[in-house]
Amino acid sequence: MSGQAAEGQAAGGQAADGQATGRQTADGRTAGGQATGGQTAGGQTAGRQAAGRQAAGGQTAGEATGPGLDGYRREVRAWLAANLDPRDDDAPARLRGGDAANLSPERVAQQRDLQRRIYEGGYAGITWPAEFGGQGLTPAHEEVFAQESRGYVVADLGIAGLTTTRVCGPTILAHGTDEFRRTHIPRMLSGEEIWVQLFSEPGAGSDLAGVSTRATRTDADDWVLNGSKVWTSGAYYADYGLCLARTDPTVPKHRGLTWFGVPLTSDGVTIRPIREINGSSEFCEEFFDDVVVSDANRIGAVGDGWTVARTMMVFERLGGDPDEAPRHAGARELAPDLVALARRVGRQGDPVTRQLIARAHVIDVVKEQLDAYVAAQAESGTANPNLGSYSKLAAGTLNPVRASIGLEIAAAAGVAWHPQDTEASTTALNYLNGRILAIAGGTNEMQRNGISERILGLPREPAHDLDRPFNELRHN
Amino acid sequence: MLPGVTADQRLFAETAERFIRSTCPVSTVRRVAQQEVQLDVGYFTEIGELGWLALFVPEEHGGGSPSGHPVLDAGLIAEQRGRYLQPGGVVGSNVAALAITLGGTGEQRALLDDLAGGKALAAWALGDPVGGWEASAGVEVRRDGAGFVLSGTKGLVQDAHLAGWFLISAAVDGRPALFLLPGDAPGLSVEPLAGLDLTHRYAEVVLRDVAVPASAVVGQIGDGDLGERLLQVATVLTVAEMVGAIGALFAMTLEHARSRAAFGRVIGSFQAVKHQLADLSLAVECSHAIATGALTAVQEQAPDAGELASAAKAFVGDAAIDVSQGCLQLHGGIGYTWEHDLHLYLRRLATDRVVFGDPAWHRERICRLHGL
Numbered sequence: 001m002s003g004q005a006a007e008g009q010a011a012g013g014q015a016a017d018g019q020a021t022g023r024q025t026a027d028g029r030t031a032g033g034q035a036t037g038g039q040t041a042g043g044q045t046a047g048r049q050a051a052g053r054q055a056a057g058g059q060t061a062g063e064a065t066g067p068g069l070d071g072y073r074r075e076v077r078a079w080l081a082a083n084l085d086p087r088d089d090d091a092p093a094r095l096r097g098g099d100a101a102n103l104s105p106e107r108v109a110q111q112r113d114l115q116r117r118i119y120e121g122g123y124a125g126i127t128w129p130a131e132f133g134g135q136g137l138t139p140a141h142e143e144v145f146a147q148e149s150r151g152y153v154v155a156d157l158g159i160a161g162l163t164t165t166r167v168c169g170p171t172i173l174a175h176g177t178d179e180f181r182r183t184h185i186p187r188m189l190s191g192e193e194i195w196v197q198l199f200s201e202p203g204a205g206s207d208l209a210g211v212s213t214r215a216t217r218t219d220a221d222d223w224v225l226n227g228s229k230v231w232t233s234g235a236y237y238a239d240y241g242l243c244l245a246r247t248d249p250t251v252p253k254h255r256g257l258t259w260f261g262v263p264l265t266s267d268g269v270t271i272r273p274i275r276e277i278n279g280s281s282e283f284c285e286e287f288f289d290d291v292v293v294s295d296a297n298r299i300g301a302v303g304d305g306w307t308v309a310r311t312m313m314v315f316e317r318l319g320g321d322p323d324e325a326p327r328h329a330g331a332r333e334l335a336p337d338l339v340a341l342a343r344r345v346g347r348q349g350d351p352v353t354r355q356l357i358a359r360a361h362v363i364d365v366v367k368e369q370l371d372a373y374v375a376a377q378a379e380s381g382t383a384n385p386n387l388g389s390y391s392k393l394a395a396g397t398l399n400p401v402r403a404s405i406g407l408e409i410a411a412a413a414g415v416a417w418h419p420q421d422t423e424a425s426t427t428a429l430n431y432l433n434g435r436i437l438a439i440a441g442g443t444n445e446m447q448r449n450g451i452s453e454r455i456l457g458l459p460r461e462p463a464h465d466l467d468r469p470f471n472e473l474r475h476n
Numbered sequence: 477m478l479p480g481v482t483a484d485q486r487l488f489a490e491t492a493e494r495f496i497r498s499t500c501p502v503s504t505v506r507r508v509a510q511q512e513v514q515l516d517v518g519y520f521t522e523i524g525e526l527g528w529l530a531l532f533v534p535e536e537h538g539g540g541s542p543s544g545h546p547v548l549d550a551g552l553i554a555e556q557r558g559r560y561l562q563p564g565g566v567v568g569s570n571v572a573a574l575a576i577t578l579g580g581t582g583e584q585r586a587l588l589d590d591l592a593g594g595k596a597l598a599a600w601a602l603g604d605p606v607g608g609w610e611a612s613a614g615v616e617v618r619r620d621g622a623g624f625v626l627s628g629t630k631g632l633v634q635d636a637h638l639a640g641w642f643l644i645s646a647a648v649d650g651r652p653a654l655f656l657l658p659g660d661a662p663g664l665s666v667e668p669l670a671g672l673d674l675t676h677r678y679a680e681v682v683l684r685d686v687a688v689p690a691s692a693v694v695g696q697i698g699d700g701d702l703g704e705r706l707l708q709v710a711t712v713l714t715v716a717e718m719v720g721a722i723g724a725l726f727a728m729t730l731e732h733a734r735s736r737a738a739f740g741r742v743i744g745s746f747q748a749v750k751h752q753l754a755d756l757s758l759a760v761e762c763s764h765a766i767a768t769g770a771l772t773a774v775q776e777q778a779p780d781a782g783e784l785a786s787a788a789k790a791f792v793g794d795a796a797i798d799v800s801q802g803c804l805q806l807h808g809g810i811g812y813t814w815e816h817d818l819h820l821y822l823r824r825l826a827t828d829r830v831v832f833g834d835p836a837w838h839r840e841r842i843c844r845l846h847g848l
Contacts, residue, residue, distance in 0.1 A: 358839030373765035452750035
């Protein structure tokens with residue numbers, strides 16, 4: 001999940017339909033055009049490769065070739081060998097949950113340094129505009145770098161790092177002023193600024209346009225922010241928050257919203273970690289008490305926050321699942337976690353267990369194929385911009401099934417283990433995390449609304465809140 | 477339509493669809509199913525002329541595929557055939573043609589011209605009557621001089637009554653083998669089964685001490701790769717037919733939800749209905765996606781082709797039941813009537829789910845392919 005968490009963004013999207021379907025389409029398209037940039041730094045390569053294979057309808061995935069690219073590939077190879085450390089394939093994957101999941105200040109500092117090295121080498125923001133610190137190259141170049149850098153240790157700024165490059169950066173590129181973009185985009189690419197989304201609130205989850213954090217204009221033409229935000233992934237080590245605030249409560253809820261870039265070191269900002277069911281504290285809640293924000297930090301026009309929000313939600317859905325293990329072309333392992341678990345409990349020959357393992361594997365395969373299929377359609381340029389909802393709903397409905405399969409195979413070992421036995425505890429942890437994507441970044445229910453209304457063309461839910469001023473609505 | 481198709485492929489699929497709609501639409505399929513009319517045997521020579529049966533046949537025998545990617549082209553036809561519940565064991569005949577093309581003797585290859593043109597149809601007898609789909613399932617082979625004697629029963633052979641030739645999978649001394657037998661081979665009989673699907677007919681192929689010369693062997697005894705290739709192709713083409721049928725069934729249901737009114741509004745405006753439709757459409761899209769990936773991998777003979785084909789059959793087999801059940805539920809009472817086409821799809825999908833391996837069989841196969 002990117003930045004935002006529980007109870008998602010697609011929510012708002014739904015409600016805004018009533019305002020203008022035309023605008024929705026236009027937004028989706030604008031956003032779609034930028035999407036590649038959004039993924040640049042994060043490097044969503046596996047899906048793209050598979051998509052290539054599908055889209056080619058018979059040609060293989062070696063699309064990243066060509067005269068210019070061969071030279072580029074040589075440069076990349078040389079630079080990687082000279083500047084980065086080779087990756088140790090046996091290094092354990094970073095897991096969600098437990099104290100180890102949280103990034104220490106030292107680790108964040110190290111990763112920022114590493115990101116700066118990549119930025120200075122000219123390999124951050126490969127498809128982002130050159131005037132804002134990117135490289136202005138093509139997705140094919142980005143693909144070359146992703147392929148070549150697979151064997152090296154690249155910067156991992158955690159969930160907020162992904163939010164920075166996949167969601168906040170692309171949104172600011174689309175809606176920020178030139179001055180703002182020139183200042184902040186290069187810093188985002190170099191690891192100097194880590195950004196999170198300040199979107200959901202305790203009183204506004206799925207109903208995202210119902211946020212009540214207030215931004216009031218001062219006599220000095222600044223803004224004063226009051227309210228609270230929640231479910232912000234990685235805010236504890238972030239530098240800036242992209243914050244949705246209500247600037248006019250006397251108009252209907254979608255019209256009185258405005259975005260601000262808020263330095264999280266400002267006076268009056270309090271960030272507190274939220275302890276999750278898995279024991280870790282990746283999410284945070286934030287409180288804003290008379291926080292002064294310069295008008296230069298406004299993103300988009302006053303009252304036009306919902307337009308910006310829609311762009312952001314498209315990027316968010318395109319951002320993929322950061323928990324997905326990276327895939328290597330060609331080799332697809334049979335649910336390695338579950339096979340290891342079955343071997344450990346001596347049931348790898350048991351027909352029931354084997355069915356469960358294969359069921360989990362089919363889930364892995366179908367998610368991979370669906371992502372590739374959606375990406376292939378998105379690249380064709382004519383696809384419905386909401387197709388990403390299918391990938392989201394697939395993860396939201398299939399991940400819980402897979403997590404339950406682990407628990408079923410592990411049986412006793414999945415619920416009680418020797419204290420040092422991380423393999424056993426991982427099964428339990430996966431079970432606790434199984435529903436994250438069913439809730440975060442837009443609940444399954446919101447995806448179902450989006451699919452049925454915007455893809456299948458069924459009538460919208462009746463709305464009671466679209467035409468009445470926000471301050472006359474019932475809210476939490 | 478599956479994404480990534482070329483202009484030639486698009487034309488091929490569109491021509492197929494036009495032919496079906498004018499010659500054998502679902503209303504005709506229904507009349508055949510109700511035994512009001514016989515299926516016109518001219519159907520098969522016509523689809524032969526359209527090239528549906530020639531895709532895996534070399535040019536010198538009248539074959540060829542529009543894109544040079546026969547598995548993908550056959551997948552496009554299969555999708556249309558599933559969509560309109562087309563009759564005839566086209567998958568089996570194509571797979572038999574592929575077997576002969578890859579491993580047939582000169583004499584066997586002479587049959588390819590007739591198979592390509594739809595003048596003769598072949599069926600692949602692989603599984604046994606109780607759900608096993610290994611080559612050896614259901615049939616015993618003993619050596620008899622230079623030849624063989626086959627006995628046993630193959631089950632769930634699609635449209636065997638139309639087939640003039642049978643490709644029989646078996647094991648000789650524990651090693652996989654393929655035999656090509658004419659329908660009138662002494663001791664071979666086709667015993668029709670009653671069944672769920674009204675659009676295909678199924679039969680057992682019973683072999684009572686059928687004496688077979690060595691010249692009936694297709695490929696080499698012990699060549700597991702040939703049988704594996706045939707299974708992959710049969711699996712993905714069956715999946716493609718299922719995807720076509722699932723898509724049509726869902727489209728029918730969506731249209732129903734858009735037009736059927738209750739409580740003063742269309743039922744597709746109720747969230748309880750919309751959410752079910754969203755889940756069903758996810759199953760439809762996932763089925764499309766995994767079928768596309770599997771067809772592509774089998775076409776390319778990618779290292780993961782066998783695994784993807786089985787994953788596709790396992791997923792789409794389960795999705796077929798979910799979508800059928802969900803669509804029946806959303807239709808309500810009208811969907812439970814004989815007159816409505818829904819049950820023709822529901823019946824066919826439940827049957828296709830089993831043909832060439834049900835989901836559980838393919839899941840076990842996935843484990844074995846991965847060495848577990």
